[in-house]
Amino acid sequence: MTRQKKIFLSESEMPKQWYNLAPDLPTPMNPPLGPGGKPLSPEQLAPVFPMNLIEQEVSQQRWIDIPDEVRQILLQWRPSPLIRAYELEEALGTPAKIYYKNEGVSPAGSHKPNTAVPQAWYNKQFGIKKLTTETGAGQWGTALAYACSQIGLECKVYMVRVSFDQKPFRKLIMRTYGSRCIASPSPETNIGREILAKTPDTPGSLGIAISEAIEEAVSDPNGETRYSLGSVLNHVMLHQTIIGLEAKKQLAIAGIKKPDVIIACCGGGSNFAGLTFPFMADKINGADIQIIGVEPFSCPTLTKAPFVYDHGDVAQMTPMLPMYSLGHKFVAAPIHAGGLRYHGMAPLVSAALRDKLMEAVAIHQSECFEAGLLFARTEGIVPAPETTHAIAATIREAKKAKEEGKEKVILFNFSGHGLMDLLGYEKYMDGQLSDYEYPDDYIKANLEAIKDFPMPK
Amino acid sequence: MTRQKKIFLSESEMPKQWYNLAPDLPTPMNPPLGPGGKPLSPEQLAPVFPMNLIEQEVSQQRWIDIPDEVRQILLQWRPSPLIRAYELEEALGTPAKIYYKNEGVSPAGSHKPNTAVPQAWYNKQFGIKKLTTETGAGQWGTALAYACSQIGLECKVYMVRVSFDQKPFRKLIMRTYGSRCIASPSPETNIGREILAKTPDTPGSLGIAISEAIEEAVSDPNGETRYSLGSVLNHVMLHQTIIGLEAKKQLAIAGIKKPDVIIACCGGGSNFAGLTFPFMADKINGADIQIIGVEPFSCPTLTKAPFVYDHGDVAQMTPMLPMYSLGHKFVAAPIHAGGLRYHGMAPLVSAALRDKLMEAVAIHQSECFEAGLLFARTEGIVPAPETTHAIAATIREAKKAKEEGKEKVILFNFSGHGLMDLLGYEKYMDGQLSDYEYPDDYIKANLEAIKDFPMPK
Numbered sequence A, B: 001m002t003r004q005k006k007i008f009l010s011e012s013e014m015p016k017q018w019y020n021l022a023p024d025l026p027t028p029m030n031p032p033l034g035p036g037g038k039p040l041s042p043e044q045l046a047p048v049f050p051m052n053l054i055e056q057e058v059s060q061q062r063w064i065d066i067p068d069e070v071r072q073i074l075l076q077w078r079p080s081p082l083i084r085a086y087e088l089e090e091a092l093g094t095p096a097k098i099y100y101k102n103e104g105v106s107p108a109g110s111h112k113p114n115t116a117v118p119q120a121w122y123n124k125q126f127g128i129k130k131l132t133t134e135t136g137a138g139q140w141g142t143a144l145a146y147a148c149s150q151i152g153l154e155c156k157v158y159m160v161r162v163s164f165d166q167k168p169f170r171k172l173i174m175r176t177y178g179s180r181c182i183a184s185p186s187p188e189t190n191i192g193r194e195i196l197a198k199t200p201d202t203p204g205s206l207g208i209a210i211s212e213a214i215e216e217a218v219s220d221p222n223g224e225t226r227y228s229l230g231s232v233l234n235h236v237m238l239h240q241t242i243i244g245l246e247a248k249k250q251l252a253i254a255g256i257k258k259p260d261v262i263i264a265c266c267g268g269g270s271n272f273a274g275l276t277f278p279f280m281a282d283k284i285n286g287a288d289i290q291i292i293g294v295e296p297f298s299c300p301t302l303t304k305a306p307f308v309y310d311h312g313d314v315a316q317m318t319p320m321l322p323m324y325s326l327g328h329k330f331v332a333a334p335i336h337a338g339g340l341r342y343h344g345m346a347p348l349v350s351a352a353l354r355d356k357l358m359e360a361v362a363i364h365q366s367e368c369f370e371a372g373l374l375f376a377r378t379e380g381i382v383p384a385p386e387t388t389h390a391i392a393a394t395i396r397e398a399k400k401a402k403e404e405g406k407e408k409v410i411l412f413n414f415s416g417h418g419l420m421d422l423l424g425y426e427k428y429m430d431g432q433l434s435d436y437e438y439p440d441d442y443i444k445a446n447l448e449a450i451k452d453f454p455m456p457k
Helices: A051-058 A069-072 A086-092 A113-125 A137-151 A163-166 A168-178 A191-200 A208-218 A235-239 A243-255 A271-283 A347-352 A365-379 A385-404 A423-429 A440-450 B053-058 B068-074 B087-090 B113-125 B139-151 B163-165 B168-176 B190-198 B206-218 B234-240 B240-255 B271-285 B347-354 B367-380 B384-406 B423-429 B439-449
Strands: A018-020 A063-065 A080-084 A099-100 A128-133 A153-160 A180-183 A225-227 A262-266 A292-295 A307-309 A319-326 A360-363 A411-413 B015-017 B063-065 B081-082 B097-102 B132-133 B154-159 B180-184 B225-227 B262-264 B290-296 B307-311 B318-322 B359-363 B409-414
Touching: A018 A235, A018 A243, A018 A271, A051 A113, A051 A235, A069 A113, A069 A137, A069 B439, A080 A243, A086 A099, A086 A365, A086 A385, A099 A208, A099 A243, A099 A385, A113 A128, A113 A137, A113 A235, A113 B234, A128 A208, A128 A385, A128 B087, A137 A153, A137 B367, A153 A163, A153 A168, A153 A208, A153 B318, A163 A168, A191 A411, A208 A225, A235 A243, A235 A271, A235 A347, A243 A271, A243 A440, A243 B240, A262 A271, A262 A319, A262 A385, A262 B290, A262 B307, A271 A292, A271 A347, A271 A411, A292 A347, A307 A347, A307 A440, A347 B409, A360 A365, A365 A385, A365 A423, A385 A411, A423 B168, A423 B367, A440 B384, B015 B168, B015 B234, B015 B240, B015 B271, B053 B063, B053 B113, B053 B234, B063 B359, B068 B113, B068 B139, B087 B097, B087 B271, B087 B384, B087 B409, B097 B240, B097 B384, B113 B132, B113 B234, B132 B139, B139 B168, B154 B163, B154 B168, B163 B168, B163 B180, B180 B206, B190 B206, B206 B225, B234 B240, B234 B271, B234 B347, B240 B271, B262 B271, B262 B384, B271 B290, B271 B347, B271 B409, B290 B347, B290 B384, B307 B347, B307 B439, B318 B347, B359 B367, B359 B384, B367 B384, B384 B409
Parallel strands: A099 A411, A128 A153, A128 A225, A153 A180, A262 A292, A262 A411, A292 A360, B097 B409, B132 B154, B132 B225, B154 B180, B262 B290, B262 B409, B290 B359
Antiparallel strands: A018 A063, A080 A099, A307 A319, B015 B063, B081 B097, B307 B318
C-alpha cells in the first residue's frame, strides 16, 4: 500500500501570483479593434469592465500578484488535488502514467470560480455594486453567483431560455447563492423586448444573452454595474493559470520533471489556458512537451477555422478580437457539451496555436461519452460532457503509448463534474446520440460574413 | 494570511482500522430478535448478508482492520478535509470556533460510500456476484452503484416510485456507474406484482422497496445475490467511524485537544455514528464533550419515541432491533430531508442515547433551510437538506456561545452536498415550505402496533 492516489498542496503552497503568457509569446499579440477597425483604447472598454481588470487585460507583466483577499476565498477549495488515474491506467493496460487536475471540487463544480472570484473582487474594489453576465448551460452563471455571494455584490444572470427551461436546478443554485437568474430574451432590456415582440417563442441564444447583460451594465444611470465574462478574454486566462501553476508543484512532488503530453478541452479556452500556459512557458524555453487542445467535431474552431479578426457575439456588440473563428454567425450543433459550442477561441490560445506551441484535435461526442463512462466506472467521478473531450484524447494518447511501449506522463484537466448534466450520458447509453460534422461548404459559407474584416498580423 | 481554512491528512494518515463502539458501551447491547422473539442466530441472516459482514455485525472487537483493497478505493476521495468555518463564524459574530468534516467530496456527494465500498468488497470476497438494495431520495443507491462499479459487482437498486419520477438524474447517475435502477413497486418481484395489482398508481415506499430488494436477494437460485443496507446496522456504523477517526487527527493538527460540542443529523444514524463514536469513546473515559444528534421535528425518533424492540420495515420482514422507534407503521411528513424520515434509529445510536452519551434536538425544516442558505452564502457549499439540520443546530450553539461569551470548539458533520436536491431551497425561498409537528396522540397511536413486542433490557 505505497502508491499515492492524490497529491495535495498545503494552503501556503497555493500560488501567490498568476502567470501571464502574453509577454512570452514568440509573436506579439494583435490588439482588439473597435469601431472602424481602429485599435481599442482602454477607455472605450470602461463602461463594460472596471479599469483594474482592463489593466490586467492589456498587461504585458509576466507575473501578477493574487490579492490576499482573493486567495482567502480561493482557499475554500484550492489547491485542488492532482490525481493519478491508476484505475483508468489499469483498465487501459497502458504503460502511461495519467494524472489529472480535479477542478470539479470547487463549490460550483468546475474551474469557473477561479476567475469568477477575482473578477468579483476587482469590481468590488473599483466601487461596482452589481455584475451582469450571461450563461448557457449554467456553469459560468453558477460560478459568478457563488463569487458574488462571497464578495458581497449583486448579481444578475441572463440564462439562454432553452437551458433555463431544461435545467431548472441550475437557476436554483444561482438563486440559493442570492443571485437573480432570468430567462433570455427577457422583458427587462430593450434588445430582449424587441426580440420577444418579433419572436415570442424563441429559445434564445448566447449571443442574445450577452447583448442583454451588456445592455444592462452600460445603461446603469449610477455607473455602478459592470459586465463579467467567463472565458475568451486575456484576464480570464490569467486567473485560470493557478491550475497549471499548482499542477507543476504537484508533479514535482510526484518526482516528475515534466509531463510528456498535456491535454485539455477547448470551448472559449479558459480551462485549457489555465492548465497549459505555465507549461507553455517551459516549451517556449525549449522543453519537449506536447500540448493538445480538444474540441468537438461539431464546432471545429481550432482544426478548421482561419485565424482572423471577428466579433465575440452574434450582434457584433463586442470588439473584434484576433482569433481562430468559424464566424460569429456560426451556430454549432446541439451537442451536450454546451461549453464547447463557441464559434471563436480566446486570443491568447489562438496565438499559441498560430505560433505552434500547441496542436488541436476534434473528437465526436459519442467517443467522448464512451470515455466519460469508462472514467466514471474506473476513477469513480462522473465527468462533465465538456471534460469527456479531454478524457477521450487522453485515452487515445494512452493507447498510443501502449502501442509504442512508452512510459509517457500524460496530464489532463478534469475541468468539472457532470452531476448536473447527465442527459447526454442517458442518450449515449440509449444509443440515441448523434454525431455532427459540417461539410466544408457550410464552414466556408459562415466565413463569408467576415471576409472583409481586418486581418491580424 | 496565516489562517488555515482546510486541514488535510496525507493518504498514509488515513485510519487503518475502524472503531467499534459496542464493547465500550456502559450497558451491553440487546441482541436482534427473530421469529417468536428469540435472539437471532448469524445463520438466520445468512441468506440476506454474507457471513463476513454478519461477523462484523455481531463483533465485540474494539478495532477492526480496514482491508488494504478497501483503503485503496476510499483513497479516491479520502481523507476528507476538515474545514474551519471562518466565514460562517464571522457572519454569526460568534467567539466559537466551528469546524466541519466535508463528506460531500465523495464521488456520490455524501458519506454513504464509506460503507458502500467495504460492503461491496466483503460481498465480493464471499463470492457474491450481485447486490440488491433500496433507495429513497437516491443518495444510498448512488453510493452503492459507485462502489459496485469499483469492486466489479452487479448492482440493482429499487427506487421508491415517487422519487424515481421526481428525480430523473439520480437514476441516471446509478446507470452511469453501470447499475440498474428501477421504480418500486416493480413487476420484477412477487411482492411488487401483488402491490401493483392492487394499487397500480401507488407512489411506493421505502418499506416496499426494502421488501423487493430482500426478496430478490434471498430468491437467487444460485445463492450469489445478497442485500445491502445503507444505515441502521452495526457494521454500517462501524464503517462510518473513519470520519471521526480522521477528524480527531485533524483537530490535533489544528492544536485542539478536544471539541466542546459535536453535532450531526440523525436519520438511520450512520453519519452521526461515523463522526461521534470515536469521540464517544473519550466521553466514556471521562472527557467533557457534548454530543448532539439533530432530527427533524416531523420525525422525532430520538426526542419523542420510546426505546423498544421494533422491525426495520413496514412489512415486518426484518428482525426486531432494540431501538428508539416511532413504530414501523409511522409515516413521516414529506419533508425535503428524505434521509431523515426513518421511523427507527440505529441500535448503537439508540444505546448511546439510552446511556446518556448523547442528547438530541428536533428542529423544523424552515429553520434548517434558512441555516443552509446562510451556509451556502458564507462557506460557499450548498448543503443537502439532511445536512442543514446539523448546520441549524450548530448555529444555535454558536449563538449560545456568543451569549455566554465562550470560545467553544464546535465540530459538525457536513454529511453531503445538496446540488441534486434543490427543490426544498426553492420552496423555502418562495415562502411555500410547511413545517410539520405531530400531536402526541398520533405518535401514541402508531406505537399501538408494537405494544406487545418484547422490551429491551
